[in-house]
Amino acid sequence: MQCGPNCPWPSPPAVIRSDIFALQIANLRKRYRRLDALRGVDFALSEGERLAFLGPNGAGKTTLIRCLAGRTRPTEGQILVFGHPINAPGVRQSLGLVPQELALYDDLTTRENLRAFGKFHGIGRRELRDQVEWALEWTGLRDRADDLLGGFSGGMKRRVNLACGVLHQPRIILLDEPTVGVDPQSRQRIFAMLDELNDRGASILLTTHHLDEAQQRSDRIVIMDQGRVIADGTIEDLVRQTVGKSRMIKMRVDRPLESPLVFHGDGEHVAPRSVGVAGQDTFETRIDDVTVSLGRLIQSVRHSGYSVSDMEVQSPSLHHVFLHLTGHELRD
Numbered sequence: 001m002q003c004g005p006n007c008p009w010p011s012p013p014a015v016i017r018s019d020i021f022a023l024q025i026a027n028l029r030k031r032y033r034r035l036d037a038l039r040g041v042d043f044a045l046s047e048g049e050r051l052a053f054l055g056p057n058g059a060g061k062t063t064l065i066r067c068l069a070g071r072t073r074p075t076e077g078q079i080l081v082f083g084h085p086i087n088a089p090g091v092r093q094s095l096g097l098v099p100q101e102l103a104l105y106d107d108l109t110t111r112e113n114l115r116a117f118g119k120f121h122g123i124g125r126r127e128l129r130d131q132v133e134w135a136l137e138w139t140g141l142r143d144r145a146d147d148l149l150g151g152f153s154g155g156m157k158r159r160v161n162l163a164c165g166v167l168h169q170p171r172i173i174l175l176d177e178p179t180v181g182v183d184p185q186s187r188q189r190i191f192a193m194l195d196e197l198n199d200r201g202a203s204i205l206l207t208t209h210h211l212d213e214a215q216q217r218s219d220r221i222v223i224m225d226q227g228r229v230i231a232d233g234t235i236e237d238l239v240r241q242t243v244g245k246s247r248m249i250k251m252r253v254d255r256p257l258e259s260p261l262v263f264h265g266d267g268e269h270v271a272p273r274s275v276g277v278a279g280q281d282t283f284e285t286r287i288d289d290v291t292v293s294l295g296r297l298i299q300s301v302r303h304s305g306y307s308v309s310d311m312e313v314q315s316p317s318l319h320h321v322f323l324h325l326t327g328h329e330l331r332d
């Protein structure tokens with residue numbers, strides 16, 4: 001899936017400047033009748049950055065993308081694209097939208113769909129021919145170029161949908177749940193396609209429900225809840241700001257507990273707590289500071305007359321951060 005020597009996309013900038021903002025959003029608000037879908041959203045996307053937006057259903061992610069793509073008008077706020085107001089002439093051309101719902105024609109072939117979307121983007125005839133050829137390579141669908149889309153799998157349609165949104169070579173790509181409803185193999189393929197555009201300098205903003213996808217496929221994560229940004233940073237930043245040094249410990253002892261253990265170790269101001277269940281030889285518990293409290297937990301086990309047979313310290317993940325911030329699972 002390499003773009004190849006005849007790739008019509010511009011060469012990547014020699015140096016991607018993380019101090020140049022592709023997008024700057026300030027105090028973005030959107031009100032639908034009596035509902036505030038966005039309540040003052042602020043963030044910036046640097047040039048060449050991959051930013052993932054996470055949030056429970058109804059957090060405002062789609063509304064945000066729609067505001068950026070000009071599909072809905074914000075009630076208030078400012079959007080700058082490479083320093084220019086989004087409504088200035090020609091500025092929107094820098095943005096490519098890949099919507100969540102598939103916006104394709106089932107009764108047209110892959111090539112015809114690509115041509116139709118290229119025309120919507122105002123691409124000239126000669127350039128469009130090159131772009132369509134590129135898109136067929138990029139999506140890996142050259143051998144299906146003349147087949148009707150109606151017979152395609154969900155993953156194949158997603159790839160065509162993606163190509164239709166970026167045929168005009170936008171410098172910023174907005175994707176609303178680009179992998180919704182596709183199998184893991186297709187997800188990999190879609191991310192490989194996005195990596196290729198990112199390598200050529202495109203800045204990427206996507207929304208996702210997949211915590212692993214956000215963690216592995218983005219440089220930075222923004223968590224939204226109820227129309228607001230509630231966290232923004234790299235995964236390391238978010239862990240530090242939320243769960244910090246606390247860790248989940250899974251422990252197995254040499255025989256079933258006669259009664260729960262009393263654990264004294266979680267800091268001077270915290271009352272002792274009981275850990276584990278009578279009759280079971282394994283338990284899980286969260287400790288505040290692994291560097292201090294893990295030793296104390298092991299001591300508590302020994303003082304109660306047991307010995308540790310096995311132990312696992314779970315690294316904090318985006319899942320722990322998300323639970324800490326929102327108090328619920330992503331799919332709630």
Ligand SMILES: Nc1ncnc2c1ncn2[C@@H]1O[C@H](COP(=O)(O)OP(=O)(O)OP(=O)(O)O)[C@@H](O)[C@H]1O
Nearest residue numbers: 032035036037055056057058059060061062063064
């Ligand atoms: N056109 C609309 N008219 C009225 N309310 C709307 C409209 N679009 C969205 N909303 C409401 O705005 C809020 C935010 O919705 P939005 O679709 O942006 O959330 P989301 O984070 O994308 O959710 P999901 O993960 O389910 O896609 C929700 O309460 C939704 O019901």
